[in-house]
């Protein structure tokens with residue numbers, strides 16, 4: 001059993017940490033206030049090639065594992081930033097790397113790795129279907145050498161900040177397939193072409209949420225995409241998406257863990273410095289213990305995250321570990337967020353302290369991209385062998 005990070009992983013962490021330090025609290029606070037996108041930060045992370053961690057070396061990426069990719073995203077959140085600006089590129093990379101054709105990979109991956117193209121958006125969730133992805137209604141109908149896409153998606157984040165879009169649509173009606181997971185297909189859409197040649201085929205409206213998040217309602221109106229946009233086999237899109245879920249959950253766990261450490265470190269520093277009743281508030285066990293408890297929860301989730309990543313990178317089954325790491329990490333970061341807010345008293349609600357911003361940001365990890373009920377359902381069904389509720 002080996003628990004220590006490798007020297008290369010330590011190096012990577014230190015380098016990402018140094019890059020993140022160039023984007024201090026004020027930067028993220030200003031973006032939050034203005035509801036603006038972290039353009040400069042994402043550009044810097046891309047230029048340094050960290051976002052190409054999961055792109056194989058043959059396609060000019062760093063060719064690293066999910067373990068290393070998760071270290072990058074953890075450090076972003078641990079620095080006080082928010083990985084949401086850029087995590088999609090890593091979340092969806094598996095779909096293209098594992099299921100894309102050689103020509104597609106040669107065409108797109110080196111350009112993404114170099115930062116010439118941004119793949120920051122995936123368009124899956126729909127209003128009526130919600131968590132039941134196989135019930136989506138967006139269709140892609142084959143028409144000669146093209147597909148015609150029609151439908152509506154309610155949460156397509158960063159579509160305005162992306163050049164490429166991963167789109168899930170139905171190519172065979174649900175009634176016509178014996179297995180509802182079949183008949184869905186995955187496409188890589190070149191948004192630059194769409195914007196230039198078919199601006200009316202894509203309607204985009206931003207949704208304002210409780211945190212600074214670039215997320216949009218998207219309507220596809222007779223959008224014509226070349227048949228070469230199809231990734232892998234027609235009808236197998238759901239499997240391809242599921243295939244990426246373990247990596248997504250591990251990466252998400254690492255982001256939440258980064259938040260968790262940020263909350264505990266901030267709170268401990270404040271609790272050492274803030275003096276009330278003639279002593280540091282951190283001397284009171286009512287302040288100290290919730291922080292110690294949250295720290296222990298984060299450390300435990302962190303171990304499971306590394307185990308899941310280790311299994312993933314070794315090509316082993318890791319569904320249970322990846323799901324449990326996501327569950328525990330999102331709960332641990334939330335416990336840390338509350339302890340940190342309490343430690344700061346009234347100042348926790350003041351934006352200059354950044355606690356209220358991170359508090360809003362970290363809450364999302366329990367809900368999206370997958371909610372914790374469905375994670376528990378996975379453990380109940382697949383690990384404990386209990387009957388499925390849906």
Ligand SMILES: Cc1cc2nc3c(=O)[nH]c(=O)nc-3n(C[C@H](O)[C@H](O)[C@H](O)COP(=O)(O)OP(=O)(O)OC[C@H]3O[C@@H](n4cnc5c(N)ncnc54)[C@H](O)[C@@H]3O)c2cc1C
Nearest residue numbers: 122123124125130131155156157213215368369371373390
């Ligand atoms: C800020 C933000 C950004 C997002 N970005 C993207 C994106 O870029 N691309 C994309 O495709 N999607 C995106 N999403 C969508 C996200 O993945 C969904 O919100 C999430 O999958 C849940 O779907 P829903 O909101 O429709 O909830 P619903 O499916 O309506 O569920 C509502 C509640 O019911 C519970 N529930 C439902 N079914 C069950 C069940 N069988 N057992 C127990 N509980 C159940 C859930 O736990 C949940 O709490 C984003 C969401 C948010 C909030």
